[in-house]
Amino acid sequence: MSDADMMQLYSKRILALAADIPHLGKLADAQGSAMKRSPQCGSTVTAHVRMEDGRIAGFAQEVRACALGQASAGVLGQAVMGASREDIARGADQLRAMLKEDGPVPDAPWNGLEVLIPARDYPNRHASIMLCWQATLAAMDEVADPG
Template identity: 65%
Template sequence: MAEADLMQLYSRRILALTTTIPHLGTIEAPDASAMRRSPHCGSSVTVHLGLQDGRIARFGQEVRACALGQASASVLGSAVIGMDRATIADARDRLSAMLKQDGPAPDGPFAELEALLPAREYPNRHASILLAWDATLEAMDKAAA
């Protein structure tokens, strides 16, 4: 990977998101937890959450990922409280389409995901970017069961 490509991929905007990841850590007595790990790079995210009326009321995340995975977790964490499963799943699917199918960046509370557009060119990083989203959906499913 060329140095200019790396600089674009790890832009200041992405790095800024990595320094402000909301809801880091665990929560007391979660309704469910889920961990996802990328086999490509070893990045992992563990999500702990509590639901109220099908919406996320409490949220904690342990993020051990590259800058791209951290940035994605930061955007998720900034808007996750009060979200239902359908909203999280829709944003995750739009993020995946942005990365893999040249789709538009998600909008609304997840508009900051646009910072990850340069990652389209690096398919081996896509799994890390989706970790927090997949762990959140899995934890929601466990909590609802």
């Protein structure tokens, strides 16, 4: 990877998102928690959720990933409160399509993921970018929420 490619990949906007990830840490009253790890790079994300009426009412994430994975967690964290499982799954599916199939930028509220378009050309980073989404979905699946 050339220096110019690396600079584009780790743009100021990506680094800003990575430096200001919402909801970092653990959630004391979590109903579901899940950790996901990328075997390619060793990045990990653990998501903790509390659900009410089928929507996220409490959220925390522990993110140990590259700047791209952290930026993805930053975008997720900005809009995760009040989201349903379907909302998170749709965002994850749209992000995956954007990265792997040259799909469009995900719909709002996940449209901040456009910052990760340069990562399309680096498939070895895709797993890290997807971790927070996978961990959040797995944590939500742990919750026995009748609503």
